[in-house]
Amino acid sequence: MKTNWRLGLLLLILVLGTVLSACGSNKTADSGDAKNNTTAGETNTSKEPESKPAEPQILNWIIASELPTADSVKSYDTLSSSQIEIFAEGLYKIDGDNQTVPVLATGDPVISEDGLTYSITLRDGLKWPNGDPLTAKDFVFAWRRLFNPETAAQNASTYFNIKNAQAINEGNQPVEELGIEAVSDTELKITLEYPDTYFTASLSSVNLFPQNEAFVTSKGEAYGTNSENTLGNGPFVLTDWDGTGLNWVYVKNEQYWDKDNIKLDKINIQVVKEVGTGINLYESGAVDVASLSGEYISQYINDPEYLSVLTLTASNLELGISSNKYLQNENFRKALSLVINREELVNNVLIDGSKPLTGIVPKGIAVNPDTGTDFSDEAGALVVTNVEEGQKHWELAKQELGTDKIKLELITSDTDTAKKTGQYLQSQLETNLPGVTIELSNVPAKVRFEKMMSYKFDLALGGWTGDFDPVSYLNLFFSTYEHNHAVYQDATYDALITKIKTEDATDPQTRWKDLQEAQKFVLDKAVVAPLYQGASNYLVKSKVKGIITHNLGTPLEITRAYLE
The missing domain is CATH 3.10.105.10 (Dipeptide-binding Protein; Domain 3)
Known part of the structure; x- marks a missing residue:
């Protein structure tokens, strides 16, 4: 936190690293182009070459720190958000053109004349990876959990513009009074305390992603603490994460609504804290990305695989x-x-x-x-x-x-x-x-x-x-x-x-x-x-295509990436 849209007012840039969808004409970073560097307010616009995906489609990726939580409601840092966005998503996202576009929603919200009520239609046939239907009720459950004081969600106050959210979070009203209603399985009605120019953009935030009530309730306090106790709805499924380790895996979600546009079969994540170690792994071909800092940047700044994002x-x-x-x-x-x-x-x-x-x-x-x-x-x-x-x-x-x-x-x-x-x-x-x-x-x-x-x-x-x-x-x-x-x-x-x-x-x-x-x-x-x-500075293998760069939130979006 972490976007647009400006609804004619302010040009803002992006949300906490939202996930990619097939919607919109996303701008991609061709990591083989040395001129991929972007600055604040800009998104890389390199065009993907016409090419054939390689086999197998397995991306080996590194990040700098352990994953604090996989619970979208409790997420409070950009590191957690960047990972949750790989295996979960919400009503909207910010695309490569810094525009708010629908993901689970079918279009823009219908906003009342006084700016307080938002009506949103969900896609038909949405499912969780376990086969359960994903409906408007999953948003109601997640949002109520966000503001329930027993959850102790550290980002709850960010969304106090939702009707009764603050009173609920402070223990003065029941969660049932929150300004969100599942009118039907595919219809959501949201009520605000006051008009908010940026509310549609905020609906792309990780904290407002849906959650499966039956699954979350069955896991209790253990939800989001390891892969077995986590359930998302995004392009990939989180696996092999023990909650504290330095390695985990994402596998393609076969229940994902836009699975035909997901080219990767698997993403292997490895935590590498030392820059030199990451570069050695990159040079050996063990990983497809390496972070750069300090003197390493001057060594690689002219490398065609160098990528920088302010x-x-x-x-x-x-x-x-x-x-x-x-x-x-x-x-x-x-x-x-x-x-x-x-x-x-x-x-x-x-x-x-x-x-x-x-x-x-x-x-x-x-x-x-x-x-x-x-x-x-x-x-x-x-x-x-x-x-x-x-x-x-x-x-x-x-x-x-x-x-x-x-x-x-x-x-x-x-x-x-x-x-x-x-x-x-x-x-x-x-x-x-x-x-x-x-x-x-x-x-x-x-x-x-x-x-x-x-x-x-x-x-x-x-x-x-x-x-x-x-x-x-x-x-x-x-x-x-x-x-x-x-x-x-x-x-x-x-x-x-x-x-x-x-x-x-x-x-x-x-x-x-x-x-x-x-x-x-x-x-x-x-x-x-x-x-x-x-x-943020990286080396990204030239064979990796389809990455989107963001200035705010997660610098590199990889869910729609593929290997050439």
Whole structure:
């Protein structure tokens, strides 16, 4: 999270890596073309060559971390979403042209005049891999489960625009009062609390995928913890995943509604955390993709199999404000952010096409509805490097806190890129702020997520891929939002975000101004230290065709890929 469509308002880019379908004229990346590189707001448009699929159709793919969950309702990170989208899908998806197109739905929603009611028709004859019919009731079940407080779904508040969702999630109304109704097996009726320009796009989100009630109920708490306890409805079926291992497999779903357009028979997934290891596997022919970072990019940048995608992921130094008394001091927070040289980080450490992040909202997510100016460009550089100014704030902080020595733990994932970023931040903070000591903790992604969601940490290297519009990034600092890891609370900021989500819904220019004001407000308080807008870099075998690139969410879509 993670799209369009703009319904005439904002040009946004994509959802948490939605799956491919046969609908629409999807743009594909021919991995044999050295000019496949894309930038924010663009989708690769290389044309597939006329060719014959090779036999057998088995793709060997690698990813950087273990799978946290296979439960679409409980998914809260882009890694889980990217995998769930291979074996499950929803009513709509974002295609290669960044348009919202129907998948399980037969067409666009019929929207009431007041913008509060959406009527959607499903395809006939949909089935789960076990042969059960897939009906509108499966959406009702999944959505009720999403908001049921017993589920503890961490992304539930993202969809509080659905009628009674918040009240249900807070335990004040029964789940039966949720604004979704199965009018028949193929007819869904959805009711909102207030008009939402981006609601159709949000229906492509992983959290709103259907679930098989009988299967999920029979598995109880074990649902989504391994392949035997998981059931999807997408192009492939998840197999051979024990819940913690570094390998799993996807096999073609013979019950899938569009199976004739799925060319791959199997996808073998392997977790490879070290970039060098992945490249060795790639060069040996053991895998069809390898991730690139740092010095490896310069080695392969002219290789015809090199592919780069500037994503809409914002990488941040997150501050455990609620759990660390020192970080509750605004001068100390400002000092931390001011002494980090983001240009040096992306150009000399990451060296992967990433760009310095000058605000909370990355470049390419939205444009001014009147002028067409990008949100980030209009905001200007709200985050800068100024070591001298940072040291002044450090001196003030020491006086206010009554200490000249502070030790903080920085949690990062255990991937190459995360480790290098952590080491760089450690050097910057300790060198420029004498008396500050940074202890690094490199852990698996799942452990990092858990620590951040416990709200008890000092510093963490986090990232966020928003969905649909700038508020999905700014919402991270709303007092009751699950992913407000700092547990930052400010009544003025909360009121502004609430206004953006409700009152501003029918006034795009006022909404735009309020979005800009909200970003400036939270950065003036140094609640987070934005670092960089990420890029994803790969080597992809030239025999692999039909891949779609996305800027927001999963950079590479592989469900419609095939081997030439």
